[in-house]
Amino acid sequence: MKHKISGKKLSLNHDQRKALFKNLINSLILHGQIKTTEAKAKAVKRLVEKLITKGKEQTLHARRLIAAFLQNKKAVNKIVDELAPLLKKRPGGYTRIIRLGERRGDGAPMVKLELVEKPEKEEGKKVVKKSDNKKSTPNKKSTPKRATLKR
Numbered sequence: 001m002k003h004k005i006s007g008k009k010l011s012l013n014h015d016q017r018k019a020l021f022k023n024l025i026n027s028l029i030l031h032g033q034i035k036t037t038e039a040k041a042k043a044v045k046r047l048v049e050k051l052i053t054k055g056k057e058q059t060l061h062a063r064r065l066i067a068a069f070l071q072n073k074k075a076v077n078k079i080v081d082e083l084a085p086l087l088k089k090r091p092g093g094y095t096r097i098i099r100l101g102e103r104r105g106d107g108a109p110m111v112k113l114e115l116v117e118k119p120e121k122e123e124g125k126k127v128v129k130k131s132d133n134k135k136s137t138p139n140k141k142s143t144p145k146r147a148t149l150k151r
Contacts, residue, residue, distance in 0.1 A: 007046070008039055008042070010043065020040070021047055022069070022070060024040065026070060028044070028113060028115070029070075029078055030072075030078065032115050035100065035111075037103075038110070041097050049092060049094055049095065052079060052084065052087060055084040056088060058084055063076060078119075086119055087116075090117075097111050098111060098114065
């Protein structure tokens with residue numbers, strides 16, 4: 001009997017399933033969207049919703065609980081510092097699933113799992129390269145040396 005057991009197994013053992021979910025969640029948080037199968041997206045969606053809700057507390061304890069699961073500092077900081085304030089007024093439903101059709105190889109239903117509201121990227125930051133103020137001499141064209149054959 002299947003009493004009080006929730007979630008999909010996806011034909012994976014516990015460790016493989018946990019690693020898959022961590023990687024999918026990290027990618028979703030860092031990139032804002034992922035393309036995956038429908039079964040994986042539905043399984044990951046529940047976990048992402050719980051993590052974002054936990055991040056809305058914005059306490060050190062919540063940050064550590066999220067870090068214990070994800071084990072990725074960038075993703076944890078993005079959840080607590082960027083996504084949580086953005087989704088503060090929303091009571092739930094932080095992600096959406098958009099169907100893309102079937103995968104060509106095996107016909108698996110593919111979907112795009114994305115965050116409902118994405119943080120704006122900072123466009124003001126640009127990397128400025130340091131340039132040398134020295135006068136540069138033009139490069140001489142060099143002809144390739146031919147290999148000599150030993151007989």
